[in-house]
Amino acid sequence: MNYKHLHYFWTVVRAGGVLRASEELHLSPQTLSGQINVLEERLGRPLLKKVGRNVEPTDAGRMVMQYADEIFTLGQEMEDALRGGREAPRAPLLKVGFVDSVPKAIAYHVLEPALRIDPAPRLQCPEGKLPALMADLALRRVDLVISDVMLPGNLGIKAFTHLLGGSGIAFFAADKLLVKHATTLRQVRARFPKSLENLPMLLPASDSALRPRIDAWLRRHGIAPNIAAEFDDTALMKAFGREGLGIFPAPAVLAKEIARQFEVERIGAPEDLVEEFYAISIERRISHPGVAAITEAARSELFAQA
Structure with a gap:
């Protein structure tokens, strides 16, 4: 799995839409949508659905979000631990x-x-x-x-x-x-x-x-x-x-x-x-x-x- 694509999906869901996420990630909406489509093809499931002008995760998308939350939270904690010089195990x-x-x-x-x-x-x-x-x-x-x-x-x-x-x-x-x-x-x-x-x-x-x-x-x-x-x-x-x-x-x-x-x-x-x-x-x-x-x-x- 390309974890950059997973991060794009995670950001879109947290931002509540492709446009807001594209501004946060400094990518065009078209590029961002294309990268998420690649992730959906890789997983074999649609992850997002349109609701009015916004998007929401599908049932499969909500499950992926649970894993993504933990993956990126762990990554941030790792960076914080290294920058703070903490050596105590998590x-x-x-x-x-x-x-x-x-x-x-x-x-x-x-x-x-x-x-x-x-x-x-x-x-x-x-x-x-x-x-x-x-x-x-x-x-x-x-x-x-x-x-x-x-x-x-x-x-x-x-x-x-x-x-x-x-x-x-x-x-x-x-x-x-x-x-x-x-x-x-x-x-x-x-x-x-x-x-x-x-x-x-x-x-x-x-x-x-x-x-x-x-x-x-x-x-x-x-x-x-x-x-x-x-x-x-x-x-x-x-x-x-x-x-x-x-x-x-x-x-x-x-x-x-x-x-x-x-x-x-x-x-x-x-x-x-x-x-x-x-x-x-x-x-x-x-x-x-x-x-x-x-x-x-x-x-x-x-x-x-x-």
Whole structure:
């Protein structure tokens, strides 16, 4: 690949048009367009499309821009390091994608061990749905994906699922909720889990990995929940719970942290309701030191007691 052509394309996208980029690069618009056409022929994909008087990257162009951003950012950092006389090695990059239903507190505790290694990596933490993150993993845009479900077979991606561990699910309530419903923490705990029927409940959205497990558990125990709200974002669910709008479920392994942060009390933690977390990688045997630190610490520290 001619990286000068890649730089021309990168500049056009950043400038928002061929004319502005040609002024920045001191080239004629015709010459610039011709060089980008050569790049498109080399890659076998159109990279730009006209939108009014401007141009925007195609889907393939957006992917190329992600690589180009990193290539030219690295080049600039190299120049800056040489001009500044710095000899310290650049921190390695570790890209870990998180399925958006993984609780943020779990995400932090899973990632934190990677920062203990020397040299500590620079982290990039994209978040999204599992199919999109798996596409990024297949294209090596991320090194690892953390998920609350195993890799489905219907995605057609060859990867390996590593169990990090599991945590029981506890239910929490704010004091103001109990006062509003004329009950006490002792009474709710004494009648748990049947006491859940008497209080409004905040739950993850129906398409989350945890929700079917909670629904099945409620049915097994003959509990008809009074569902007040459902959330895609479990952090938002906990914020509503802190304000006394309902009881909510969360990983029992983080019970003390959740109670402190959201000013709530644990009302019960059934033994037959468990959530599991997985690391998905292209490698069967993990070799990346940052990824190894994440998986080993999750098993030996975060989920060890559970």
